[in-house]
Amino acid sequence: MNDLPLWAAIPVTLLLLFGSALALIGSIGLVNLRSFYARVHAPTLGTTLGIGSILLASMLYFSVLRTRFVLHELLMAVFIVLSTPVTLMLLTRAALYRDQREGSSEVPAVLPSDPPEKEVP
Amino acid sequence: MRRLLPYPAMAVAMLLLWLLLNDGVSVGGVLLGGALALAGCAVLAALRLPRAHLRRIAILPGLLRDVAIEVARSNNAVARLILRPPRERTHQPGFVRIPLDMRSPYGLAALACILTATPGTVWVDYDSSDGTMLLHVLDLIDREEWVRIVKDRWERRLMEVFE
Amino acid sequence: MSATLLSGAVLIAQILLVLAMACAAWRVLRGPRAQDRVLALDALYVNAAMLLLVFGIRSGSTHYFEAALLIALLGFVATAALSKFLMRGEVIE
Incomplete structure (x- = not known):
């Protein structure tokens, strides 16, 4: 990592530090938020701007280093953008379903229109 | 045409993704990616998804x-x-x-x-x-x-x- | 000048990401419930993918990128399957 001009090294440095700091803050949120439903929001920091800025840093670094456009990081960005909401939705729904079955007071009760007990295996 | 290429925009997107994954454009890459895009669209057509109407x-x-x-x-x-x-x-x-x-x-x-x-x-x-x-x-x-x-x-x- | 700047940034970024993985791992071990562990495991996967990207910058090789992509893919499939499991108690219906 030696022959990178300064005008490229500075943004790469800033993006790397910003992205990893956001990922760390998100994971700290996993540790110190109180309930599961509050913690669900914490990793989103890393999976949106966090990984986004690290991918941008990597794109910039390799494009300048190889003196051609290296764009395959875009692939991972697309994949992360599509997959993170899906996993979070599935997980939150599963957690809600489990809490509702246990009758927890922290979650809204089952609505009459929600699927009744027939889904219980 | 409709039978061969049911989702034209999706086929182009798949080809672009393949080229991105290869990190470069070559004749072989385009041919293989095109074949994969056609196959992928055939799979999508078999799923019979509701059509999206994008307006505006x-x-x-x-x-x-x-x-x-x-x-x-x-x-x-x-x-x-x-x-x-x-x-x-x-x-x-x-x-x-x-x-x-x-x-x-x-x-x-x-x-x-x-x-x-x-x-x-x-x-x-x-x-x-x-x-x-x-x-x-x-x-x-x-x-x-x-x-x-x-x-x-x-x-x-x-x-x-x-x- | 730019080399010291970059190697410093890469080092700090690696330390921050390892700390992030440690926090996520703590939550995986601590629980208290299964959904907490799955959520933390997902965060662990994403942090690992980011760490591999930073390794790629450090070594100047794009091969790490493919490993990071694979980790992200596997993390997605694993989390989706585990969420499905928490919902119904079985992965495939």
Whole structure:
């Protein structure tokens, strides 16, 4: 990592530090938020701007280093953008379903229109 | 033509993804990627997905820009909330049930992705019988406000595109 | 000048990401419920993918990128399957 001009090294440095700091803050949120439903929001920091800025840093670094456009990081960005909401939705729904079955007071009760007990295996 | 290439835009997108994965354009890469894109579209056609009717594509760039701004803004808000010492944390997490007018499955999927990708809000559930969705908000101060935000900021504009 | 700047940034970024993985791992071990562990596991996967990207910058090779992409893919499939399992108690219906 030696022959990178300064005008490229500075943004790469800033993006790397910003992205990893956001990922760390998100994971700290996993540790110190109180309930599961509050913690669900914490990793989103890393999976949106966090990984986004690290991918941008990597794109910039390799494009300048190889003196051609290296764009395959875009692939991972697309994949992360599509997959993170899906996993979070599935997980939150599963957690809600489990809490509702246990009758927890922290979650809204089952609505009459929600699927009744027939889904219980 | 329709039989050979049921989803032209999807085929082009798949070919581009393949070229991105290869990190370069070569004759072999384009041929193999084209074959894979055709095969992938044949699989998609076998799934018999409902067709999406995209209207008013012109407002999509503005929408994407607003999503990016909103994601950056709420990253900042959630990061501040996490770094605050526990005693000073006054946020109230909670669920909101929001009635939606949108029925297009692709519009709903887009809304779900936007809301969940924004830190601080997670789409939890959608009830297709009465068209309401359940949203979890990290800092729920005012329920009416959230209903208004979701409907005015996102749902109305997504309906312009998808319905 | 730019080399010291970059190697410092890469080092700090690696330390921050390892700390992030440690926080996520703590939550995986601590629980208290299965959904907490799955959520933390997902965060662990994403942090590992980011760490590999930073390794790629450090070594100047794009091969790490493919490993990071694979980790992200596997993390997605694993989390989706585990969420499905929490919902119904079985992965495939």
